[in-house]
Structures are given as structure tokens and as C-alpha cells.
Amino acid sequence: MPSFRNQPDPVLTDLLAALRRERVDAADPERLVLELQIHQIELELQNRELLEARQLLEDARDDYVDLYDFAPVAYATLTGEGRITRMNLAAAALLGVERARGLELFLGTRLAPGDGRNLLSSLGRVLASGEQESIEVGLGRPTANRRNLHLMIRRDDRPATGEAPTCRVILFDITEITRARAEIAAQRHFLQSVIDGIGDPVVVIGTDYRLLLMNRAARLATGVPPEGRCGLSCYGAIHGRDAPCDSPEHPCPVPQVLAGGTAVKVVHRKRCANGQTQWIEVIGAPLLGPGGEILGVVESLRDITEHLDLTARLQERELQLEHLAQHDPLTGLPNRLLFADRLHQAMRHAHREQRKVALLFLDLDRFKAINDSLGHPTGDLILQQAARRMSTLVREGDTVARLGGDEFTVILGGLTQGSDAGLIANKLVAAFQEPFAVADRPLYVTASIGVSLYPDDGIELDTLLRNADSAMYRAKDQGRDTFCFYTEDMTAQALAQVTLATDLRLALARAQFVLHYQPQIELATGLIVGCEALIRWQHPEFGLVEPGRFIPLAESTGLIVPIGAWVVRTAATQMKAWQERALLTDAAVWVNLSGRDTQDPNLAATIAGLCGEVGVHPGGLAVEITETWIMSNPDLAATNIRRLQALGIAVGIDDFGTGYSSLAALKRLGVSEIKIDRSFVAGLAQDPDDRAIARAMIALGRALGLRVVAEGVETQAQADFLQAEGCRIAQGYLFSRPLPAEQFEVYARDAAPVKENIHAQPR
Ligand SMILES: Nc1nc2c(ncn2[C@@H]2O[C@@H]3COP(=O)(O)O[C@H]4[C@@H](O)[C@H](n5cnc6c(=O)[nH]c(N)nc65)O[C@@H]4COP(=O)(O)O[C@H]3[C@H]2O)c(=O)[nH]1
Incomplete structure (x- = not known):
């Protein structure tokens, strides 16, 4: 399109300039003609400008229409009632109508229920106020195809003259945004619900x-x-x-x-x-x-x-359990487990430092008697007090442990010389000289200690323990209440003990047991008033083995039952043989019963049966039981004693004075004899206490009408003392050692004739 402004007609402008110049000097009427020509040219030029402006306007209008129609954004013009008076193609497409048909359509009728009213309210407000507003509406009724529109509503301030006021509306399709928004909201809700669900x-x-x-x-x-x-x-x-x-x-x-x-x-x-x-x-x-x-x-x-509370409680419980697992509940001392650990530690340390460790094995003397006679609660109290005493005597780094029962160990670490252990052992033994205060009465319980040294006596726990144990037995053998260091010969002895245990099982079948008989002498007359049958074991390798070495073994293995039966049967047989030869016709043969026998409710019947087998009246036999066994089950003991007496069998107490029962109680049980233990007899010469005890026992026994026999009489002085105090019967090396049956027979024949059976008529 030609533009006059950009390319002004040079002919007309030149002509206009020339005419204007001419007009300056021209006179009327030529000047008037010039004026007219100039005016004409100026009009022509103005006309051309107008044409140019009009053209521009038309171009702009075309551009606007194009832009409006083809704009990707949906535009529409609405009346206050929501009638569409104009819309572009995008709006028609969005509303799903043909543009020509869509004109005059009421937009509210195409909207979701309720949204049409919102639109009208919004249009009304915008028209009234001139303030722009945005609303969101749903387009289309069926929910599935509904689209979401964001409408930006602005008042059209230049409505065509005479036309009703309208609003220009831009329609944004926000269906996807709304869906995304809903999804985000749902997700947010989901996540919030999830975390709200966390407690x-x-x-x-x-x-x-x-x-x-x-x-x-x-x-x-x-x-x-x-x-x-x-x-x-x-x-x-x-x-x-x-x-x-x-x-x-x-x-x-x-x-x-x-x-x-x-x-x-x-x-x-x-x-x-x-x-x-x-x-x-x-x-x-x-x-x-x-x-x-x-x-x-x-x-x-x-x-x-x-x-945390729970964890602390658990930790505490764990510590308690750990403590329980490693400690003895009664005394609180380390148990066997912790003892082993401590000993290993001490050995490792000593190995590094070139030092020694002493292992003390401590056993309470005659503790079983206390337990059995005074009851376990008393035994427990003594064990607790003993543990405390021992613990106060050792250094902090040393260990006192309880292995079980009345067995304790003490680990002394870091010793430069083994003999130092003797000092502590001595102190420990001395600590037991003091009486234990139990149930308002003083109880004397001594201890025997065996000592083994690392590395001298062994480099392993088992060896050290075994050797200390052997040494402890040596201390017991030496009269208890003392300590003993381990020596190599003890191992040999211990080995022999193991061999004995094995051989003991076969000894009965191999007829290796024999009975020796020790006479009981009436002090006043020197007559034999009875004899005690004492078992010996003729071992093929060790020779004659004393009962002290195998009876405890037999008791712990249960072999004591058949052995006991053998003793009764053999003694009865012997008695019958002597009676047949008119020897010891009125004197009883005393046999020792084991604890097992005492606890057997059929004891009397068993003895009667054995005598029956032999064909001898049981009344010729008498039995010795220990006070300890009686006190361990007094009721059963009373029944057994009653039944034995019914058979004519006298019952004597063997170790009276070592237990804790009263003589009166024993008398009530039907006991007819007490034996003064040889430990008291041995001390008669030098120990005034032993003299006092023996004197008291004799007096009491006599007062209660019991047969009192002194055992282990070795010297004439002892015999004299006993006789002077009123003890009528004695037994001991002074008169005779226990003898095999044949030798006893010779002794009996050589000795004075046998006196009447004293147990039948006590005193
Ligand atoms: N030092 C010394 N000792 C003397 C003297 N006179 C006698 N003896 C010993 O004293 C022990 C007395 O027997 P016990 O007290 O009944 O003590 C017995 C008894 O408790 C037990 N015993 C012996 N034979 C049997 C048995 O057949 N059955 C059971 N269950 N135990 C038995 O073994 C224990 C020891 O018996 P043995 O070694 O024969 O020892 C015997 C005897 O040899 C003396 O003057 N001086």
C-alpha cells in the first residue's frame, strides 16, 4: 500500500513550495489565485493524509480482529446477564460451540450447577464497581467431562453507543491445573494422614x-x-x-x-x-x-x-543375673565359675611378673555333723559367718570363693615366695578358733586347709585344685584344724584313692573283706564283756586297708549297703561259731552301722533276716550308730532303735560328744550305750578339758543308766583315770588291737573267762 507520509508526492510538495514563494511577491488578484491553488494543494495533501490514516486504522483493525480471533487465549464479551455478545475462536472451542451459533448464548447455562449464579453475581459486581474479578467455574454438566475454567472479568468501559454495558472475560482452561492441584491436595492429605498416624x-x-x-x-x-x-x-x-x-x-x-x-x-x-x-x-x-x-x-x-527406665532396669537385672551366675547366693562369694576365672587371671599375671600364686582349699571340719544335727539353717549361718571371716583376712586383690558345701578356696596372687601362703593359711586357721554365734549358742567349727602353689605344684587350674584338695585331706589326717602344703607324694596317694574306688566295686565279689574283732574289757576284772567287729579290706596291691580309707568311699557310691549286709552276716556267722564252741556266749558282738543303714526304715527286719539266714538269734548282736546319723532324722532313728530293741539288739552311740545332741535326748530314743570318743581319751593325760568332758560323760551316762565304754585306751594311766571316774568298760590297744577271728579266739581263750553280757544288764 503506498504511503504518502513516507513517500510524499514530490511534485505536489515542490509545487506547493513554489506557489508559496510566488505568493509572497504576488499582488492581487494573482495572489488570490495563488492562495486558492495553495489551498487546493493543501487540501489534496490533507486528503491524502486522511486516506493514509484510514488505511492504517483499517490495517490495525484487521490485525486486532486476527489477533482476537486467533489468539490462543479465550476471550469473550458478556452482558450482565451472562449473554455472550462476542467471543474469539479459542473461546468458542473452549465452550464447545460454533462461534456464530455461540453468540447470544447465556454462558451460565453451560456451567456446573451453582456456578452460573456465581458468574452472574460476579458480573454484577464487576459492572457495578469496575473492579476486576476472577472466579473459577466448572464447564459442562456431566462430571466426567467437566472442565474447569478460570474467568478473569473486567468491565468493558467503552460499550458501543446505545448498547447495554458488557464485561470482557478471559477464560483460562485450568482443568489440568485443577486436577494436578487436586492430586497434590490428595497426596498432601495422604502424607499428612500417614504422619498423623505416627504416634x-x-x-x-x-x-x-x-x-x-x-x-x-x-x-x-x-x-x-x-x-x-x-x-x-x-x-x-x-x-x-x-x-x-x-x-x-x-x-x-x-x-x-x-x-x-x-x-x-x-x-x-x-x-x-x-x-x-x-x-x-x-x-x-x-x-x-x-x-x-x-x-x-x-x-x-x-x-x-x-x-531408659526399662533399659536401666534390664541392665541392673543383667548385672544381678551376671552376679548371680558368678556368685554363691548364700555367702555372696565368687562361685566356682568366677573362681576359675580369677585363678586363670592370677596365673597369667604371675607368669608375666615371675611371681607365684597360692591356692588354698579350705574345708570346715565336721561341718556335716552340724548340718545334720542342728539343721541346714544353722549350717547356712555358719557358712555365711565363715565367709565373712575369711574375706576380712585377705587382701583386696585376693579372692575368697565358695565351691559348694563347706568347701572354700582362697587365691593369693603375686607372691614372691610360696611360704608366704603359710602365713595367711595360719591366720585363716586361727580365725576359726573363735566360736560362731548361732542361735544364741557358741559353736566351735574349725577348718582344714590345703595349699598348692602355681607354678610349683601345677600350671593348670584342675591340677592346682586337685593338689590343694589332697593337701587339705592331709591336714584333716593330721587331726584337722590345721593347714598343709601340697607335696608330690599326695598325688600318689590321691591316685591310690582313685584306684581304691575302682577296686572297691569288685572287693565284695572277690571276697577281699575281713572282719577283725577288738575286745571290750571290764576294767575292774579284765574280763571280755564284748567285742567290736571292724572291717578291713585285704587289697591285693595295698595290703590291709583301714576302713577309714574306704568306708566314706563306699558310702558315697552306695556300695555300703551290700558291704553292711556282709558285715552283719559275717559277724553273725562268727558269733554263731563262737557260741557253738562255747566262747563269748554272753558277750555281744558290736557291729558298726553306716548312715545308710540308719536311714533304712527296714533296718531291723533286714538284720533279723540276715541273722535268720545264718541261724542265730539277733539278740547276740549289738549295733553302733553315730550321733550324727541319729540327729539327721531323729524320728526314723527312734523307730529303728525301738524295732532293734524289740529284737533284743542293743544300740550304742559311737562318737558321742562330737555331735550336738543331748545325752538325755539319746536316752529317750532308747540308746543303751555311749562310747567316749577316742579323741577325748587321747587327751586325758594333758588336756584338762578332755578330762572334764570324759568325767561328765561318764557321770551322765551312769546317771541315765547307760553302758559307758571308753574307746582308744592306750595307756594304763588312761585306764586308771577312767576306772576312777566310774567308767567300767574300755577298749583299746592297751588290751588288744582289733584281731582276725582266729587270733581273737586265742586272745579270748587266754584271757579271763567272758563275763556276763553287760549290755543286757547295764551299769
Ligand atoms: N588310735 C587308736 N585306735 C584304736 C584303739 N583301739 C581301737 N582303735 C581304733 O578305733 C576305731 C574304733 O572304731 P570306730 O570308732 O567304730 O570307728 C570305725 C568305724 O566308724 C568305721 N568302721 C569300721 N568297721 C566298720 C564296718 O564294718 N562298718 C561300718 N559302717 N563302719 C566301720 O571305721 C572306723 C575306723 O575303724 P578302725 O580303723 O578299725 O579303727 C577302730 C580301731 O582300730 C587305740 O587304742 N588307739
């Missing part, structure tokens, strides 16, 4: 410490309402502070998490209104963006007060 408080904190999200538990704990969290700082909302926490009671994990990008665990201490302390474990983990950038911190809080 512990969870808080999401931004890098600026602002609360981004809280779960229900966190809201309840802090009192922050769901809508009120935005803008609140975590320290303000949770701790009521105006700056991030920095107290040692509330260490804040946020800076560390933000700096390190890894999870951090801290523990908060909270003082409750009731004065109690609450412990909160706070785990801060980084909140990461899609690119791995840290957006904040996710803090989860957990009240671990109960957990």
Missing part, C-alpha cells in the same frame, strides 16, 4: 527454622493448631524460645543436619510440672529436594523415659 511427634523444619509441617502428635504436644504453624519457628512453637536452642539440656540437631546432610540423634531433657524428668530422643534427618539439595530437617521426637 511420636514429627516436625518438618525449614532451613530458616520455620515449621513446615507437623503431625497430629506434634500438634498435640506443642498446642500449635494445624493452621497456625505457618510462620512459626520450631524453637518458638516447641520450646517457647525466641532463638534456636543451645542449652545442653536441649541440643538442637538442625545446624548439624544442615551442615552435614546426614541424620543426627540428640537427647533432650525435659523437666515436667510434676518434678519428674522426661527424656526425649530427637532424630533430625535432612529433608532433600529433587536435586538432592537440603530443604530442611525432618525431626522425629520420641519419649524414651520409659525405655
Whole structure:
């Protein structure tokens, strides 16, 4: 299109300039003609400008129409009633109508129920106020195909003259955005429900410490309402502070998490209104963006007060269990397990330091008698007191342990010389000289100790223990109440003991037992008034073995039962043989009963049966039982004694004075004889106490009408003393050692004739 402005007609402009110049000098009427020509040219030029402007306007209008029609954004013009007076193609497409037909359409009729009314209200407001408004409406009725529109409504301030006022509306299709928004909302709801479902408080904190999200538990704990969290700082909302926490009671994990990008665990201490302390474990983990950038911190809080309490209780329980597993519950001393551990430790240490370790094996003397006669509670009290005594005597680093029963061990570590152990052993033995205070009565319980040394006597626990044990037995053999160092010959003895135990099982079948008989002498006349049958074991390798070496073994293995039966049968047979040869016709043969026998409810019947087998009246036999066994079950003992007496069998107490029963009690049980233990007889010459005891026993025994026999009489002085005190019968090497049957027979024939059976008529 030609543009006059850009390309002004040079002919007309030149002509106009020439005419204007001419006009300057022209006179009328030529000047008037010039004026007219100039005016004409100017009109022509103006006309051309007008044409140009009109053309421009038309071009612009065309451009606008194109832009309007083909704009990707939907435009429409609506009347106040929502009637479409104009719309572009995008709007027609969006509304799903042909543009020509869509004109005059009421937009409200195409909208979701309720939205048409909203549109009309909005149009009314915009027309009235001139203020722009935006609303969101649903287009189309069926829910499935509904589209969501965002309408921006602006009043058209230049309506065509005479036309009703209209609004220009831009329609945005926000269906996808709405769907995405709904999805996000659903997701958000889901996530909120998930974290609300977590019982512990969870808080999401931004890098600026602002609360981004809280779960229900966190809201309840802090009192922050769901809508009120935005803008609140975590320290303000949770701790009521105006700056991030920095107290040692509330260490804040946020800076560390933000700096390190890894999870951090801290523990908060909270003082409750009731004065109690609450412990909160706070785990801060980084909140990461899609690119791995840290957006904040996710803090989860957990009240671990109960957990800590429980853990502490469990730890305490564990310690208790550990202690229980390693300690003896009665005395609190280390048990066998801990003892082994300590001994190993002491040996390792001594090995490094070139030192020695002493292992003391301590056994209470005659403890079993106490336990059996005074009861286990008394025994327990003594064990506890003994443990305390021992513990106070050793150094802190040393160990006193209880292996079980009345067996204790003491580990003395870091000794330069083994003999130092003797000092402690001595002190320990001395510590037992003091009486134990039990049930308001003093009880004397001594101890025997065996000592073995590391590395001299062994480099292994078992060896050291075995050797200390052997040494302890040696101490017992030496009269108890003393200690003994281990020597190599003890091993040989211990070995022999093991061999004995094995051989003992076969001894009966191989007829290796024999009975020796020791006479009981009436002191006044020298007559034999009875004899005691004492068993011996004719061992093929060790020779004649004393009962002291195998009876305990037989008792512990149960072999004592057949052995006991053998003794009764053999003694009865012997008695019958002597009676047939008119020897010892009125004197009883005393046999020793074991503890097992005493505890056998059929004891009397068994003895009667054995005598029956032999064909001899049981009344010729008498039995010795120990006070200890009687006291271990007095009721059964009383029954047994009664039944034995019914058979004419006298019952004597063997070791009277070593137990803790009263003589009167024994008398009530039907006991007819007591034997003064040879330990008292042995001390008669030098120990005034022994003399007093023997004197008292004799007097009491006589007063109660009991047969009193002194055992182990070796010297004439002892015999004289006993006789002077009123003891009528004695037994001992002074008169004869226990003899094989044939020799006893010779002795009996050579000696004075046998007197009447004294046990039948006591006194
Ligand atoms: N030092 C010394 N000792 C003297 C003297 N006179 C006698 N003896 C010993 O004293 C012990 C007395 O027997 P016990 O007290 O009944 O003590 C007995 C008894 O408790 C037990 N015993 C012996 N034979 C049997 C048996 O057939 N059955 C059971 N169950 N035990 C028996 O073995 C223990 C020891 O018996 P033995 O070694 O024969 O020892 C015997 C005897 O040899 C003396 O003057 N001086």
C-alpha cells in the first residue's frame, strides 16, 4: 500500500513550495489565485493524509480482529446477564460451540450447577464497581467431562453507543491445573494422614527454622493448631524460645543436619510440672529436594523415659543375673565359675611378673555333723559367718570363693615366695578358733586347709585344685584344724584313692573283706564283756586297708549297703561259731552301722533276716550308730532303735560328744550305750578339758543308766583315770588291737573267762 507520509508526492510538495514563494511577491488578484491553488494543494495533501490514516486504522483493525480471533487465549464479551455478545475462536472451542451459533448464548447455562449464579453475581459486581474479578467455574454438566475454567472479568468501559454495558472475560482452561492441584491436595492429605498416624511427634523444619509441617502428635504436644504453624519457628512453637536452642539440656540437631546432610540423634531433657524428668530422643534427618539439595530437617521426637527406665532396669537385672551366675547366693562369694576365672587371671599375671600364686582349699571340719544335727539353717549361718571371716583376712586383690558345701578356696596372687601362703593359711586357721554365734549358742567349727602353689605344684587350674584338695585331706589326717602344703607324694596317694574306688566295686565279689574283732574289757576284772567287729579290706596291691580309707568311699557310691549286709552276716556267722564252741556266749558282738543303714526304715527286719539266714538269734548282736546319723532324722532313728530293741539288739552311740545332741535326748530314743570318743581319751593325760568332758560323760551316762565304754585306751594311766571316774568298760590297744577271728579266739581263750553280757544288764 503506498504511503504518502513516507513517500510524499514530490511534485505536489515542490509545487506547493513554489506557489508559496510566488505568493509572497504576488499582488492581487494573482495572489488570490495563488492562495486558492495553495489551498487546493493543501487540501489534496490533507486528503491524502486522511486516506493514509484510514488505511492504517483499517490495517490495525484487521490485525486486532486476527489477533482476537486467533489468539490462543479465550476471550469473550458478556452482558450482565451472562449473554455472550462476542467471543474469539479459542473461546468458542473452549465452550464447545460454533462461534456464530455461540453468540447470544447465556454462558451460565453451560456451567456446573451453582456456578452460573456465581458468574452472574460476579458480573454484577464487576459492572457495578469496575473492579476486576476472577472466579473459577466448572464447564459442562456431566462430571466426567467437566472442565474447569478460570474467568478473569473486567468491565468493558467503552460499550458501543446505545448498547447495554458488557464485561470482557478471559477464560483460562485450568482443568489440568485443577486436577494436578487436586492430586497434590490428595497426596498432601495422604502424607499428612500417614504422619498423623505416627504416634511420636514429627516436625518438618525449614532451613530458616520455620515449621513446615507437623503431625497430629506434634500438634498435640506443642498446642500449635494445624493452621497456625505457618510462620512459626520450631524453637518458638516447641520450646517457647525466641532463638534456636543451645542449652545442653536441649541440643538442637538442625545446624548439624544442615551442615552435614546426614541424620543426627540428640537427647533432650525435659523437666515436667510434676518434678519428674522426661527424656526425649530427637532424630533430625535432612529433608532433600529433587536435586538432592537440603530443604530442611525432618525431626522425629520420641519419649524414651520409659525405655531408659526399662533399659536401666534390664541392665541392673543383667548385672544381678551376671552376679548371680558368678556368685554363691548364700555367702555372696565368687562361685566356682568366677573362681576359675580369677585363678586363670592370677596365673597369667604371675607368669608375666615371675611371681607365684597360692591356692588354698579350705574345708570346715565336721561341718556335716552340724548340718545334720542342728539343721541346714544353722549350717547356712555358719557358712555365711565363715565367709565373712575369711574375706576380712585377705587382701583386696585376693579372692575368697565358695565351691559348694563347706568347701572354700582362697587365691593369693603375686607372691614372691610360696611360704608366704603359710602365713595367711595360719591366720585363716586361727580365725576359726573363735566360736560362731548361732542361735544364741557358741559353736566351735574349725577348718582344714590345703595349699598348692602355681607354678610349683601345677600350671593348670584342675591340677592346682586337685593338689590343694589332697593337701587339705592331709591336714584333716593330721587331726584337722590345721593347714598343709601340697607335696608330690599326695598325688600318689590321691591316685591310690582313685584306684581304691575302682577296686572297691569288685572287693565284695572277690571276697577281699575281713572282719577283725577288738575286745571290750571290764576294767575292774579284765574280763571280755564284748567285742567290736571292724572291717578291713585285704587289697591285693595295698595290703590291709583301714576302713577309714574306704568306708566314706563306699558310702558315697552306695556300695555300703551290700558291704553292711556282709558285715552283719559275717559277724553273725562268727558269733554263731563262737557260741557253738562255747566262747563269748554272753558277750555281744558290736557291729558298726553306716548312715545308710540308719536311714533304712527296714533296718531291723533286714538284720533279723540276715541273722535268720545264718541261724542265730539277733539278740547276740549289738549295733553302733553315730550321733550324727541319729540327729539327721531323729524320728526314723527312734523307730529303728525301738524295732532293734524289740529284737533284743542293743544300740550304742559311737562318737558321742562330737555331735550336738543331748545325752538325755539319746536316752529317750532308747540308746543303751555311749562310747567316749577316742579323741577325748587321747587327751586325758594333758588336756584338762578332755578330762572334764570324759568325767561328765561318764557321770551322765551312769546317771541315765547307760553302758559307758571308753574307746582308744592306750595307756594304763588312761585306764586308771577312767576306772576312777566310774567308767567300767574300755577298749583299746592297751588290751588288744582289733584281731582276725582266729587270733581273737586265742586272745579270748587266754584271757579271763567272758563275763556276763553287760549290755543286757547295764551299769
Ligand atoms: N588310735 C587308736 N585306735 C584304736 C584303739 N583301739 C581301737 N582303735 C581304733 O578305733 C576305731 C574304733 O572304731 P570306730 O570308732 O567304730 O570307728 C570305725 C568305724 O566308724 C568305721 N568302721 C569300721 N568297721 C566298720 C564296718 O564294718 N562298718 C561300718 N559302717 N563302719 C566301720 O571305721 C572306723 C575306723 O575303724 P578302725 O580303723 O578299725 O579303727 C577302730 C580301731 O582300730 C587305740 O587304742 N588307739
